[in-house]
Amino acid sequence: MNKIDKKILELKDQGRMGLMTHLVVGFPSIEKTISYAKIMEDSGADFIELQIPFSDPIVDGPTIMNACDVALSNGTKVSNAIETMKILSNELSIPLLFMAYYNNLFKYGLERFCKDSRTAGASGLIVPDIPIEEEPNEHFIKTAEKNNLYPIRVLSPASTLERMRKNSRVAKGFIYCTARQGITGVRNRIDPKTVSYLNSVKREINVPIAVGFGISGREHILSLSKHADIAVVGSAIINVINKDYSKAEAKMAEFVRSLLFDT
Amino acid sequence: MSKGHFGKFGGRYVPEMLIPALEELEKEYLGAKADKNFKNEFNHHLRNFAGRPTPLTFARNLTEKLGGAKIYLKNEGLNHTGAHKITHCIGHALMAKRMGKKKIIAETGAGQHGLASAAVAAKFGFSCKVYMGATDVERQRPNVFWMERLGAEVIPVSFGSKTLKDAVNAAIKDWIENVEDSYYLLGSVVGPHPYPTMTRDFQSVVGKEARKQILKEEGRLPKRVIACVGGGSNAMGIFSGFLKEKNVKLIGVEAGGTGNAAGEHSSRFNGGSLGIVEGYKSIFLQDDDGQLQKTHSIAAGLDYAGVGPELSYLQSKGKILFASATDSEALNAFELLSKYEGIFPALESSHALAYAIREAPKLDKEDSIIVNISGRGDKDLFIVANALKDKQFGDFLKAESSKDGYNE
Numbered sequence A: 001m002n003k004i005d006k007k008i009l010e011l012k013d014q015g016r017m018g019l020m021t022h023l024v025v026g027f028p029s030i031e032k033t034i035s036y037a038k039i040m041e042d043s044g045a046d047f048i049e050l051q052i053p054f055s056d057p058i059v060d061g062p063t064i065m066n067a068c069d070v071a072l073s074n075g076t077k078v079s080n081a082i083e084t085m086k087i088l089s090n091e092l093s094i095p096l097l098f099m100a101y102y103n104n105l106f107k108y109g110l111e112r113f114c115k116d117s118r119t120a121g122a123s124g125l126i127v128p129d130i131p132i133e134e135e136p137n138e139h140f141i142k143t144a145e146k147n148n149l150y151p152i153r154v155l156s157p158a159s160t161l162e163r164m165r166k167n168s169r170v171a172k173g174f175i176y177c178t179a180r181q182g183i184t185g186v187r188n189r190i191d192p193k194t195v196s197y198l199n200s201v202k203r204e205i206n207v208p209i210a211v212g213f214g215i216s217g218r219e220h221i222l223s224l225s226k227h228a229d230i231a232v233v234g235s236a237i238i239n240v241i242n243k244d245y246s247k248a249e250a251k252m253a254e255f256v257r258s259l260l261f262d263t
Numbered sequence B: 001m002s003k004g005h006f007g008k009f010g011g012r013y014v015p016e017m018l019i020p021a022l023e024e025l026e027k028e029y030l031g032a033k034a035d036k037n038f039k040n041e042f043n044h045h046l047r048n049f050a051g052r053p054t055p056l057t058f059a060r061n062l063t064e065k066l067g068g069a070k071i072y073l074k075n076e077g078l079n080h081t082g083a084h085k086i087t088h089c090i091g092h093a094l095m096a097k098r099m100g101k102k103k104i105i106a107e108t109g110a111g112q113h114g115l116a117s118a119a120v121a122a123k124f125g126f127s128c129k130v131y132m133g134a135t136d137v138e139r140q141r142p143n144v145f146w147m148e149r150l151g152a153e154v155i156p157v158s159f160g161s162k163t164l165k166d167a168v169n170a171a172i173k174d175w176i177e178n179v180e181d182s183y184y185l186l187g188s189v190v191g192p193h194p195y196p197t198m199t200r201d202f203q204s205v206v207g208k209e210a211r212k213q214i215l216k217e218e219g220r221l222p223k224r225v226i227a228c229v230g231g232g233s234n235a236m237g238i239f240s241g242f243l244k245e246k247n248v249k250l251i252g253v254e255a256g257g258t259g260n261a262a263g264e265h266s267s268r269f270n271g272g273s274l275g276i277v278e279g280y281k282s283i284f285l286q287d288d289d290g291q292l293q294k295t296h297s298i299a300a301g302l303d304y305a306g307v308g309p310e311l312s313y314l315q316s317k318g319k320i321l322f323a324s325a326t327d328s329e330a331l332n333a334f335e336l337l338s339k340y341e342g343i344f345p346a347l348e349s350s351h352a353l354a355y356a357i358r359e360a361p362k363l364d365k366e367d368s369i370i371v372n373i374s375g376r377g378d379k380d381l382f383i384v385a386n387a388l389k390d391k392q393f394g395d396f397l398k399a400e401s402s403k404d405g406y407n408e
């Protein structure tokens, strides 16, 4: 059984929404990525999404773009991300996923990437720029599944019913719904339309729903907890790191706990 | 239209949030293509706003100096706003109007596409945001100034390499955020389907004109058609008129920059490899991890890591040959055309000309070649003056910059 499924069963048993936190590998360094990830699990995160830094991250706002730039100028390679995955999967028990842009996988060799990621202990891949229509040319879904990696499908508020169904037919693990029509980055409030959109996704598909983009605090998560199964927090975490590198570890633990528990 | 694949190239590799918008654009475009009124309106504005058809000028003096094939110049620099870009901008603006959009988002390298976008936005009543790499803002300030006079907002992009690819990224992100009321006016035959096809179709008027004109002048087809290639819009435009001809060699000229090392040039077909970036599959200058590399060219419009997917396809089929010209060859070509023919070519177009200068003497005097002069060189005043180390011009700039208007 894929770790993602096990985790989802556990969440169902406990009757609570899961939390997926996000890190850019190599930001601000590989050592820090590893230490932050451990803190995340210790503080209660249910999944961690490790983003492979890319030179041209098309759905990311300034916060994650900058993190990618820093990671790349530190010399972070795709192979380093896989090594990091290996170290973390040995030390942590929660499911770990790669978030990446397709070109990095393509150049590394899709088959090789999937194999190495699986061997390194990854449970799934979130690749936003490989739509289902390109599957006949790229075989991304097929190759990921062959290697027992869940290729996480992404939906947005602009997705039509037809596209929801098309994606849900191949969805494994969970479907990632972007909370808004936009790019990553912290927002003050959750778009009021998000709830009705999540509900319509729920009606159409029977895989668990993760919701992300713009989520930065407990009140956001609470407002979505009845409409999705997993909350994803990305840029807000990077902001914690950005604020003060030297205190990031302590702040990280505090922040992750603040997302999960009332204070 | 297929799903926008040209062999293994092209496609629509975008995040889910853009797929519905691209599907809608494709559907609307197919409708417009079949609509006589759309075509008439497009042609009307090409004639009466852009100034088409542009002339095909025989470069007699240059031909005689080189002593080979007759050199013809397709002078796209005579278009309104100074380059071929206005042609596809009119087409896209009419699409935006048809789709009821209120805002135009564009990116620009040299500023020529931004300028043309700003001009059609002013004419057809759209607001206009133009993303431009911070490096390009610095080196193409006159175009920034003119875009602003046309009412556009020019937004410098200071991420990544701060050039065209980063401007494309920023523009796509803006479009993702504002897809409902915005039209993304992508500046070349790149990006996700249907952009490469649409922009090629709009530009194909250049190839049609050139073909008719050379047949009228020469009574037969040319041996070579030569165009510079940034993203590839001017090249696809003129090549499309000759693609079916076996005896016409089509040559795309890339920026050779200052050397062969990564970061010194923008020759995708000399060091690039297959990749998928900015929504399309094509040849990119990238490292072995798939990170785009820095590029360089004296011509901002050629300074780009990717190339239109149809060009990659035609290259792979041997239908387009690729060559490159260095910064200094381009400058030399600029000077030659100015002195021999009384025409300032854009530095982008000077790359095509540099190749023609190499090639013409190897051909028969009876033969002819066409060089696409995609734009005029006025915008490059400051770059050329600096490259030529024109000290008096430098003094003039100093004196100018000390004037009151700049110092209040």
Ligand SMILES: Cc1ncc(COP(=O)(O)O)c(C=O)c1O
Pocket: B083, B084, B109, B110, B111, B112, B113, B187, B188, B189, B228, B229, B230, B231, B232, B233, B234, B235, B300, B301, B302, B346, B348, B349, B374, B375, B376
């Ligand atoms: C005059 C001119 N020629 C050529 C180009 C390159 O673009 P493309 O290859 O799409 O024609 C530009 C781009 O800015 C330009 O301004």
